[in-house]
Amino acid sequence: MSVESARARTLSHVDPAEVPLQAALDALADPVRRSILRDLAVHDDWTRACGTFDLPVKKATASHHFAVLRAAGLIEQRDEGARRLNRLRREEFTNAFPGLLAATIDRAD
Amino acid sequence: MSVESARARTLSHVDPAEVPLQAALDALADPVRRSILRDLAVHDDWTRACGTFDLPVKKATASHHFAVLRAAGLIEQRDEGARRLNRLRREEFTNAFPGLLAATIDRAD
DNA sequence: CATGGTGTTCGATCCCTGTCGTACAGTTGT
């Protein structure tokens, strides 16, 4: 088709400043999601596709977690071919919730 | 009885440093509990008994929330007569989880 | 002692969410 593929090429990304504190805390209160965030915090680039994380859940569940993180303004996602790449929105999220992300991921569980 | 009353006069208080991050986040991820913490953050004393908080839940539920906050190392409780007084463990908790408490209560929901 | 006030404990209920299997869509490569 001429216009756009059926798959959303530009995913909806909220402004972290618009995210309710409740949603932010809910997103951070899951160990699988914190694991994802810690992995993303290592390098500030677009090198990590969803499938490259070693998670203790099946892919359907992992997909759900990525969606929650995106809705909470914690990650940004971009499609590149068949893969969906991820980036930690450290700056934006920290502006909206100073200290929260650092306090959560700069620590073992 | 000679030794102690049946009611626990000295309540069990954990060291915040021993609290798992998961428990801390779970405790903070509830709006009723955050409301309690914000109220306690106003004055650093023992002026607030459990019943003096204006909460949208019944007392059985409120009692449960206070227990969760105590188990997470967020508050300290002391019995004074028929009442149970509360204090925010700001310093101790912040030492264990730098920035987490501030990021959570220094903000409207 | 009797009454009222404060707070906990115990079941029971309800709802939310994390989990998974399956099916599907889109991409890549043969």
Next chain:
DNA sequence: ACAACTGTACGACAGGGATCGAACACCATG
């Protein structure tokens, strides 16, 4: 065209936690 790979969508399920009523324990005060 076909197969393999990546990720999402949907329905179903189970576990946990928030909520409540009722009963109980403790304290204070008449």
